[in-house]
Amino acid sequence: MYPRSFHYHRAGSLKEAVSMLGQLGEGAKFLAGGQSLIPLLKLRFANPEHLVDLNFISGTSFIKEDSGALHFGAMTRHAEIEHSALARMIPVLHDCAAGIADVQVRNRGTIGGSLAEADPSGDWANALITLDTTVHCLGPNGTRAIHLEDFIKDAYTTALAHDELVTEVEVKIPPQGSGGAYLAFKRSAPVYPSASAAVQLTMAGDVCRDAAIALGCVGLTAIRATEAETALRGKSLNDKTIATAAETARAAADPQSDMRGSAEYKRQLVVALVKRAIQIAVRRARGEQIEGAHLYA
Amino acid sequence: MFAEAPNIVAEEKKNGSGRWVGASLPRKEEDRLLRGRGKFVDDIKLREMTYLRFVRSPYAHARIVSVDTSAAEALPGVVCTITGKEVAAQTQPFIEIAPDHAQKIRDFPMAVEKARYQGEPVAAVVAESPSLADDAAELVQVEYEPLEPVVDSEQALLDKSILHEEAGTNRIWTGIWEFGDVEKAFQEAAYVVNIDRMHFHRFSSTPLETNVVIGQWDPKEDRIHYWCNNSFPAFAIQFLAAHLAVHIDRIRVQTSDIGGSFGIKITSYPQMSVCALASKKAGGRPVKWVETRSEHMISSAHGNERTFRDTRVALDKNGEITAIASRHIDDCGAYPRYEPLGCVIYSQVFCGTYRFKNARIEFTQTVSNKCPVGPNRGYSRMQHLWFLERIVDICAHEIGIAPDEMRLRNYIRTEEFPYTTPNGCVYDSGNYPKMLEVAKGLIGWDDWKKKQADARKQGRMIGIGIGTTLDSGTNNFGQSQIVNPNAPFSGNSQGANCKLDIYGEVVVAVGSCPQGQGHETVSAQVVADVLNIHPDMITVRTGFDTERNVHTGMSGTYASQFVVSGLSAVHGAAQKLKAEMKRLAASVLETKEDDLEFGVGQQGPEIKAKSTGKSINYWGLANIVNVNSAVLTPELQDVTLNCRYIWRANFKVPDKAKKYGNLTLTYSSQLHIAVIEVDRDTFVPKILDYVAVDDCGVVINPRIVEGQVYGAAAHGIGAALMETCAYDAVGNMLTSTFSDYTPITAVNIPNIRYGHISTPSPFTYSGAKGMGEGGAAPIHTISAALQDALFAQGIFINNSFNNADSIFRSLKYREGGQLAEQVRLEKR
């Protein structure tokens, strides 16, 4: 299908984009990689009157290390993060970027667009929530920095005002002795996951000092598996403690039955994914370099 | 610019025999297709073109109260609209193949009084651009009164809600196949195995290119011109001519490159009808319809869904199956269309690869409020072959025989070929034990058995499964008379033309419309051998064109037959041309025909007199006939160098009452083995190893055959583990996008190891057997492997679709005692 007709505007700067959207009003939308928006337009589920294209604004796509954090321009494509050596400093970022859909989607889709879309099954919000992540925004009244927990409000809902932009995503580099992993189960490459798990552990020897665990695609937003985190904290990690912690994630998930899986199966998946992600995170915390690939049907 | 690829087709590419047939020649069509120079229907741009969009029913079953197209028509850029009522007023309902009450079904290309599946077209709009057509479609107001939907074939049989009131029932057709002495076999059995219910799921082969039609009904010429990707145009024009009440020679159908069909595009004639009628209303402007992916998923065609009830299997004390009795209920969706042919086509492989003689199958087909089915790759036979393979594995397990041994005891013996099945089909050739041996060798059977035993001790769930299947090709259309004694079809035929053009070019035209099967290449190989020239010296015109006049009423590309019907026609035409060339050359070169040698000389392809060394090239020959004919002697006046040949299969009409007779000419076979592990945590069934062995007799082009095997394997693995056309209880389709349907992709396909044996067919001129469909071997094989992994947990694989989710739930329900006993063994 073809989208309904709309007016196309090309912004020359972030500031201009914001003011354009303000002037054009409620019927206007930003266009980033288009990998969420264009399919919606084609199915006519979304029918904006105006699109303000962010793709031609220079200086919006970058990956930088600065004062203990990695900084990503909003228009940085998933593929750029996937292939970035710098981004590998935080393995969760590489796990996430490399596993999004297929090459075409990764070449177009952006980290800023993904967070702004707040799709319950989108990978970025679910992966980044276990890290110390700040979303930098620009609106008519200037900039603000919002912590990711406060940025994602609900399914498809963020703290952004209508004419406010994501400009940059800042992720603190975890301390030495911390390791993380992001794992999803997907039926095939170009589809969203059935369930995912993000884990970030801070270890002292075999003992877990701190743990952050998030479950993706099994609720309206990422769900923190707090019981599982508690079950790990202060414990010496072995197969048994890991399995026990992972098992508590079953109850924390709040999935729906759909073509990606029945609710009861998604709960099972969450347990399996959390377990595997913890195992990888523990090894990465020890400094091991290991690839964490998603699971496919 | 890309540099032109060097001509890699060197002489040494010929096989050892010095012939082109049998050589792994790269495909002639690849150069064009891989460089993006293919010509597909949507590439065709015509002057004054308009664009059609359908308005579709959101309900699975609803009465249409009113259709208001006025707002759509008022939109600037809209050319016209057309409704189901308008279509019905101008046309006859499509031919029904089914007899009796089902003859009364009124099937029009758009819903008239009732919509019978979600996505059925109710109206169409035609506009100056595709996006305007989409805008206008949104403005059509349709009022519906929802009716009770029927989404299950066993429920359909209760006739509580009837789809086609004219027919009076949802049952389309019932027939009983009974051979041998079934009662006696059960009385004498050492074991009887009862299987309550098995189900073969609905899926589709999802061709990359969706359906596309351009239709033009020019009022000045009163002639309809189609450019389309229908894959059985000879069948489509027969349906369309009767329905539109036009002479068949006033319908021109042209196909060009086609991006996959797998049988799904055979049933696009309803949309072809609407494009023609819309064009007529638009004053003869061409109307293009390009199906979207979602439209394709909800309303093109799905494969047949089948339920197997009350299956009983009799076995002797050695585990040899002596009889099978069962009830099969096939669901053909909202309209029978190509059906109920599937109700007889299954019986081409009535006994599969097995030698049991006694059987009773009651076969019923029903309609339901789902997308109509079409002859999807492996059509109707794969359902039955899956059923037989399930029986073999379940019986083997129940009486304690290893699945490989069980097969060896039951396979048709190699020395029994040609083998006549209980229902009179004649299997041309095969060697199933040999295939099993080759496959076991490739996979490392004994090794895997050891690994499996060790893994089981650690609590891992690993299964090894065998799937044996048949790909019956070149069917006898006479089998249609088993479903309807009045059906005017029998036999099989295909046409080809082979000529020297005015400057001596060798040009071959065939009546097929290939979708990636390499017909240009294999046709050139055959003709190159006949004329002893290089395949690159031959131009092959594929793509159906009614006006090229090489087709018969059975032309198209379907049902694993080109290598038999198509190449036999090409071979026949080339032989005819060669005979004429000989007569002409003998006269010109003043020698006898047996003194002539065909080959390539200094001036290209030529014929030489061995005795004198004098030769004439193809230009010289063609010149005489085409533009220099005064020099022709009287005896040579009939030479045209333009030879049409119609190949016919040597079939008889089957015995309709007994349902007995030969239904197919060739039987390729495939044997796959899979090793699968079900993960203890995620329950994902992971294929650890996979082997595919095929036997399609003499191979014309090994590279193409191997490609077909991989393609069919990928389709089958997708169908077994990932792809299902799911509907909810009220008939909403849940898999209308690729995000939901998830066709198999590269990350899901295991490394497939390929093996081959060859048992030449005694029934074809070349010894080749059709093999394009592949018999869905992976579905049987994966069910078998999962079964092997899960028997120990008390699980019977009784569904052809299994994924991590369904395996997880079966195991859970089994543990919780919520699964009813599926299988019962009686020992006598």
Ligand SMILES: Cc1cc2nc3c(=O)[nH]c(=O)nc-3n(C[C@H](O)[C@H](O)[C@H](O)COP(=O)(O)OP(=O)(O)OC[C@H]3O[C@@H](n4cnc5c(N)ncnc54)[C@H](O)[C@@H]3O)c2cc1C
């Ligand atoms: C076939 C397919 C499969 C996919 N699978 C996955 C998957 O497995 N995992 C996954 O995470 N994603 C998946 N995606 C989505 C993909 O990652 C998108 O790229 C992402 O969700 C949105 O990013 P975008 O740049 O394409 O944004 P767009 O589609 O351009 O925009 C999305 C929304 O965000 C707004 N927006 C965009 N940029 C900004 C900004 N800087 N500031 C404020 N608002 C903004 C837009 O106005 C729009 O409302 C898939 C997409 C497709 C087509």
